[in-house]
Amino acid sequence: MTGDHHTQSPIPLTWEDLVTAALLGTDRRTPPGTPPGGTAPTALLDAAAADTVRRRAALRPGRAAPRPEPAPPDPRPPLPTAAARRLTLLLADRPGAGGAGRRGSAPDLMELLPQWLAAANARGFAPPPETLPALLDAARARTDLRPAALEFAGTRALWLARLNPDWRFALRAAPGSGASLPGPDEQDRVARLWREGLFAERVALLAAIRSRDPDAARALLMATWPTERAEDRLMFLDSLRTGLGPRDEPFLEQALGDRSRNVRATAAELLSALPGSALAARMAVRAGACVAVDRTRDTPTIVVEAPHECDAAMERDGVAAKAPSGRGERSWWLGQLVEAAPLATWSARLGGRGPEEIVALPVADEWMSELHAAWCRAAVRQRDAGWSRALLGAPSAPGAGGPGAVSLAERAKLLGTLPVGERAEWVAGFIAAHGLSEAFQLLGVCAVPWAAPLGRAVVDALNIARDAGSYPWSFSGVMGLAERCLDPAEAGRLDALLAVPDEPEDASPGAGGYWAEAFQRLGTTLRLRAAMTAELEAAQEPVPA
Numbered sequence: 001m002t003g004d005h006h007t008q009s010p011i012p013l014t015w016e017d018l019v020t021a022a023l024l025g026t027d028r029r030t031p032p033g034t035p036p037g038g039t040a041p042t043a044l045l046d047a048a049a050a051d052t053v054r055r056r057a058a059l060r061p062g063r064a065a066p067r068p069e070p071a072p073p074d075p076r077p078p079l080p081t082a083a084a085r086r087l088t089l090l091l092a093d094r095p096g097a098g099g100a101g102r103r104g105s106a107p108d109l110m111e112l113l114p115q116w117l118a119a120a121n122a123r124g125f126a127p128p129p130e131t132l133p134a135l136l137d138a139a140r141a142r143t144d145l146r147p148a149a150l151e152f153a154g155t156r157a158l159w160l161a162r163l164n165p166d167w168r169f170a171l172r173a174a175p176g177s178g179a180s181l182p183g184p185d186e187q188d189r190v191a192r193l194w195r196e197g198l199f200a201e202r203v204a205l206l207a208a209i210r211s212r213d214p215d216a217a218r219a220l221l222m223a224t225w226p227t228e229r230a231e232d233r234l235m236f237l238d239s240l241r242t243g244l245g246p247r248d249e250p251f252l253e254q255a256l257g258d259r260s261r262n263v264r265a266t267a268a269e270l271l272s273a274l275p276g277s278a279l280a281a282r283m284a285v286r287a288g289a290c291v292a293v294d295r296t297r298d299t300p301t302i303v304v305e306a307p308h309e310c311d312a313a314m315e316r317d318g319v320a321a322k323a324p325s326g327r328g329e330r331s332w333w334l335g336q337l338v339e340a341a342p343l344a345t346w347s348a349r350l351g352g353r354g355p356e357e358i359v360a361l362p363v364a365d366e367w368m369s370e371l372h373a374a375w376c377r378a379a380v381r382q383r384d385a386g387w388s389r390a391l392l393g394a395p396s397a398p399g400a401g402g403p404g405a406v407s408l409a410e411r412a413k414l415l416g417t418l419p420v421g422e423r424a425e426w427v428a429g430f431i432a433a434h435g436l437s438e439a440f441q442l443l444g445v446c447a448v449p450w451a452a453p454l455g456r457a458v459v460d461a462l463n464i465a466r467d468a469g470s471y472p473w474s475f476s477g478v479m480g481l482a483e484r485c486l487d488p489a490e491a492g493r494l495d496a497l498l499a500v501p502d503e504p505e506d507a508s509p510g511a512g513g514y515w516a517e518a519f520q521r522l523g524t525t526l527r528l529r530a531a532m533t534a535e536l537e538a539a540q541e542p543v544p545a
Helices: 015-024 042-055 080-090 108-124 128-143 143-153 157-162 188-198 200-213 214-227 230-241 248-255 261-272 276-286 312-316 329-340 345-349 355-360 368-381 385-392 408-413 420-432 452-467 472-485 488-497 511-537
Strands: 293-295 302-305
Touching: 015 042, 042 345, 080 108, 080 511, 108 143, 108 472, 108 511, 128 143, 128 157, 143 312, 143 511, 188 200, 188 214, 188 248, 200 214, 200 230, 214 230, 214 248, 230 248, 248 261, 248 276, 248 511, 261 276, 261 329, 276 293, 276 345, 276 355, 302 368, 329 368, 345 355, 355 385, 368 385, 385 408, 408 420, 420 452, 452 472, 452 488, 452 511, 472 511
Parallel strands: none
Antiparallel strands: 293 302
């Protein structure tokens, strides 16, 4: 009946209809009014385009935002041209670009970036502005790069971070750059930056002042201490490690009553690092009451009577009352008391003996491990090289350390208190006696580049492992360290190791080829590091007028 015929208008589509059809596919969901079949995808996209125009047509243009202020100038000298090219190459390399499996003989550029940044920062260069985004991306991806990368990027990194949410981490990370920090005579700028600056700027300011005038830095911190957030108080308090001295004691004693448990613990740790502090004296009395020498035995023996309670005064002085899971309370309290007591007090307490004699004494009732581990922590905290030597023992000793060296991690920390040369000699002796299987953590605390005796010990041990047909991939960690830490002058010694050796019958299949490849990569990397240093030390080419 023609009089009753009505033309039906298309059903209007919503944006949600279009999105749903796109997600499910037009084979499963054809939008209303869209014919099914091969033309459906094109019709869907046409409908989405038309709807986009429709939605935008109703929008009123927003008011233009003001332009950002120009980035602050960087007064540091620019990189030499060759070094700038090298930086671009280092930043262009990305982890995993070569895929999984063997690394081949090519150097790992991303692993050289931290060393390059340290060298550039030591020479006070500024980065080319066009590299700043890649620098910030690299620092975002690798937290270990952030301090050096942000120091190199300078104040312009903070300027960029305010414009890109992906780089906001730079506003909380200490930049370490003094490019725009006020000088000693600019008290008004100091006060304004401390009052109004970003957290990262305030941390950098406090660290800079602390390095040149510890008293002024402490006074600056005390002026705003009650109004600082707990997490900020913790970071600021940690800055007092630089230049820590007796004049810091009253403020640290006050911080023992802080609302934050972490702040209280840090204040107690800093006070215990001051052997003449009142807290150290209190800890010495407590620890001394727990440890004594029993002279009635055939051999003088240390006896231990651990605390029976953790009272409120002990807690105020930083002793944590609750022991970790699986740890006895009394041994937990004892360890904290001994760790915080001045090491110098033990000689008088234990019969006038020196550290070596004390460490050599037997300890009754299986308390040796707990007592010596606490002395290890005390030696590290108080930076006492004499006690560290006694606890380490000879590097060639069975068990690779003294009785107090309870773990490789403890030994590494003890080594950190020794002079750089002595540290390298001890680790070289350890490697000569015990090989490389347990040396990774110890090598990590040695100064870079490695001293000649240590470098020779590492190369010799790798060569011995290769000749023995050892499983080569188990040494990849040490080989990676050698690429970053071995003195580039050692590159010539590696040329004799590039040939593929004859493999023993019990050797891992293909081990000889891997070793030759690894030594080739090591030599290439050392020569590349030498070139990087030469590029940074090159005279700056004049800029064309």
